[in-house]
Amino acid sequence: METIFSKEIQAGLDQARLESLKRSSRLRVDVDGQIFPVLRMWKTGFAMEADTPALRGFIDLYDGSVHLFQCLIVTSDDEEGERRYEFKRATAVSQKPAVDFEIEDDAPVGLIEDAR
Secondary structure, X not given: OXXXXXXXXXXXXXXXXXXXXXXXXXXXXXXXXXXXXXXXXXXXXXXXXXXXXXXXXXXXEEXXXXXXXXXXXXEEEEEOOEEEEEEEEEEEOOOOOOOOOOOOOOOOOOOOOOOO
């Protein structure tokens, strides 16, 4: 069953849906010092409001103050007040540097020297 609304009512419903997404999402994009809110994110991309500037290239994706990903993005499409972006590359940000050797399970935590 499909319900058909007038254009004014549909526009109001779409606006209310976008406002709800903005309030509930902590995700944001940082591009050259400019910060834009992300409405929602999925495995291969994310969506922002359609009136935000068109983005392309290298961005940083945050959840609150936590840096999640460094991404290379392209614009996918505009639909229902949203601009969708697809990841060409999304690299998770690590809190510690990468190691170039295997860490053994029984490796000592530190060096204990005999101070006698």
